[in-house]
Amino acid sequence: MNNSINAFLDKRYPKKDDAKQFPISLRVYLNSKQFMISMGLYATQADFDKATSGKSGSDKVNMLRTTIYANMMKAQGLLDGLPNIDADKFKRLYNTRQ
Numbered sequence: 001m002n003n004s005i006n007a008f009l010d011k012r013y014p015k016k017d018d019a020k021q022f023p024i025s026l027r028v029y030l031n032s033k034q035f036m037i038s039m040g041l042y043a044t045q046a047d048f049d050k051a052t053s054g055k056s057g058s059d060k061v062n063m064l065r066t067t068i069y070a071n072m073m074k075a076q077g078l079l080d081g082l083p084n085i086d087a088d089k090f091k092r093l094y095n096t097r098q
Helices: 045-053 059-081 087-096
Strands: 004-009 022-030 033-043
Touching: 004 045, 004 059, 022 045, 022 059, 022 087, 033 045, 033 059, 033 087, 045 059, 059 087
Parallel strands: none
Antiparallel strands: 004 022, 022 033
16 A cells, blocks of 8 residues: 655635635545645745745744644554555544544
8 A cells, every 4th residue: 555645735725814825735645545634724835835845944934844744744643553544534533633
């Protein structure tokens, strides 16, 4: 099984009160299928690029980076810990796990 997780800026849905910000989501590849889960975070393209590139930035960018990677680790932990998980169970556990 080749499972993976990537964070991406979902530019299809700009934030209603700030059109320069977009939701950050996880793209999950599980058992040759792909689905997306929102992290509940928003960022501009520039802030997202800085946060995911590892370049140093403002405190806001550093906090964003930390939060993105914490969400990715949480999702990766589900994939690693539950070898026979399906998309519905993954979504349910991801959204309820602290």
